Ligand SMILES: O=C(O)CCC(=O)C(=O)O
């Protein structure tokens with residue numbers, strides 16, 4: 001199961017709040033396009049149709065308003081309400097059984113991390129390619145060389161010992177899906193042929209490694225540094241990438257993406 005995530009903060013709008021009836025995040029469904037007038041949800045693009053489960057982790061509670069609500073498919077009839085608390089998690093199926101939204105934040109700033117889980121195996125490979133792209137995009141010549149040489153391990157919870165391979169493979173199931181939308185698109189394109197057909201995993205891997213092979217050669221200084229880099233615990237690649245992503249996606253997001261036009265799934 002792959003995890004896709006997005007962090008979001010919504011601040012109170014300035015001005016008179018008492019009259020504010022609008023939602024901080026309109027009622028939507030996470031994996032289909034809600035047409036509330038028809039009480040239907042269309043599981044087709046631009047929705048993130050691959051999402052199977054959703055979870056929201058609340059990061060603070062020093063704000064007013066911002067209740068999380070579940071509704072009927074009409075998008076109006078509220079069936080349940082969750083008051084965000086720091087550390088509280090709400091989890092639910094990502095489908096049409098769970099239209100939901102966020103009521104207006106009337107004071108302060110409300111922050112949460114949205115997590116989506118997919119059972120779609122194509123995302124395993126897609127996320128790996130995205131991660132490699134991200135490493136390539138942000139890497140310095142030194143760790144570029146590192147990512148080239150160790151491209152297989154660079155974005156995995158790499159085993160310290162070969163016999164730990166199986167354990168690592170199991171751990172990969174839990175790897176973070178860094179689903180930056182721009183990169184998601186790029187990776188999707190990498191996985192699809194020009195005609196939109198999906199390539200095989202092997203083909204995708206070939207593409208990824210040939211891409212890695214196009215990287216510039218390391219300078220002698222970089223090679224020297226590589227010796228040091230070799231001693232770095234490869235797990236370090238994960239926090240480093242997270243940091244990079246954080247920097248790269250410093251956009252304030254008032255609403256998380258229920259479809260690809262509101263792109264902010266990481
Ligand atoms: O912030 C929340 O409580 C819900 C966010 C949400 O539904 C989403 O990001 O899809």
Ligand SMILES: [Fe+2]
Pocket residue numbers: 028029030054100256258
């Ligand atoms: Fe949602």
